[in-house]
Amino acid sequence: MQRSLKNKKALVGASSNGLGKAIAWQLAGNGATVTLLARNEATLAQLAGALPTPENQQHQYIAADFSDIDAFKSKMDHYFSGNTVDVLVNNTSGPAPGTALEKKDADYVTAFNLLFRTVQYTTEKALPNMIARGSGRIINLTSRSVKEPIEALALSNTIRAAVVTWGKTLATQVAKDNITVNNILTGNFETDRILELYEREAAAKNIPLEEYKKQALETIPMKRLGKPEEMGHLVAFLASEQAAYITGTSIAIDGGLIRSV
Numbered sequence: 001m002q003r004s005l006k007n008k009k010a011l012v013g014a015s016s017n018g019l020g021k022a023i024a025w026q027l028a029g030n031g032a033t034v035t036l037l038a039r040n041e042a043t044l045a046q047l048a049g050a051l052p053t054p055e056n057q058q059h060q061y062i063a064a065d066f067s068d069i070d071a072f073k074s075k076m077d078h079y080f081s082g083n084t085v086d087v088l089v090n091n092t093s094g095p096a097p098g099t100a101l102e103k104k105d106a107d108y109v110t111a112f113n114l115l116f117r118t119v120q121y122t123t124e125k126a127l128p129n130m131i132a133r134g135s136g137r138i139i140n141l142t143s144r145s146v147k148e149p150i151e152a153l154a155l156s157n158t159i160r161a162a163v164v165t166w167g168k169t170l171a172t173q174v175a176k177d178n179i180t181v182n183n184i185l186t187g188n189f190e191t192d193r194i195l196e197l198y199e200r201e202a203a204a205k206n207i208p209l210e211e212y213k214k215q216a217l218e219t220i221p222m223k224r225l226g227k228p229e230e231m232g233h234l235v236a237f238l239a240s241e242q243a244a245y246i247t248g249t250s251i252a253i254d255g256g257l258i259r260s261v
């Protein structure tokens with residue numbers, strides 16, 4: 001289903017690959033002008049030139065590193081000094097895996113900068129213009145782990161939960177300005193990130209990767225990984241006018257993986 005995002009400007013984080021790329025693709029296909037954000041400039045330039053352009057949009061990119069918070073903030077200052085955003089997709093790279101016993105004080109600071117401060121700062125820069133215009137979409141990509149923590153992902157469980165409660169808090173405040181803020185609880189999707197996690201878990205359990213994958217898929221009621229484009233469709237819907245009354249929610253897209261209600 002096509003939704004018109006004509007004349008909408010979208011900024012999508014971690015978007016040269018995986019989920020972010022699929023989201024950028026859907027938003028562009030629905031008419032939005034997309035600004036991509038990731039580290040590798042050559043990949044970004046190539047993708048910005050390849051995204052769909054049904055409205056003759058001119059897609060752009062920002063080469064920035066989420067793991068250097070001060071440099072990242074400078075890049076955002078520079079970008080927002082000359083640009084506005086209608087649809088902000090807060091997606092970052094994932095934190096290092098590891099259990100609660102393995103992770104130390106400094107790891108939590110690093111993960112907080114990566115997962116929370118980059119998102120909060122980008123939103124802080126995007127919001128004044130959204131409030132002035134009386135419209136906007138903020139979509140935070142988190143993880144199903146905020147509902148059911150994953151033992152091997154202590155940093156993700158902890159800091160993404162903060163993103164969700166921050167998003168909910170903000171949603172209440174900006175609803176009167178017709179700005180929606182929603183959190184997505186991501187299940188397991190076919191991307192490089194999930195492959196890395198599966199490889200790590202298979203090694204930790206000392207079983208072949210294929211065997212681990214089989215076991216992992218068995219835990220998903222739909223018995224398959226999500227397709228990145230399925231995430232793209234959800235975000236395109238939340239970005240659209242049709243989703244104007246949906247705010248402050250946390251929406252799971254996980255093939256039924258979360259068991260709690």
Ligand SMILES: NC(=O)c1ccc[n+]([C@@H]2O[C@H](COP(=O)([O-])OP(=O)(O)OC[C@H]3O[C@@H](n4cnc5c(N)ncnc54)[C@H](OP(=O)(O)O)[C@@H]3O)[C@@H](O)[C@H]2O)c1
Nearest residue numbers: 014016017018019038039040065066093094188189191193
């Ligand atoms: N896939 C899943 O099943 C799943 C499940 C739950 C949550 N998530 C989370 O969803 C997010 C996206 O995951 P994904 O599966 O799409 O990963 P992915 O396929 O590995 O893509 C990661 C993207 O982030 C960019 N990136 C990596 N490190 C970066 C950095 N330091 N600064 C800026 N950009 C960086 C990469 O491009 P460059 O290398 O060029 O920078 C790439 O565009 C992650 O936070 C992940 O933990 C994923």
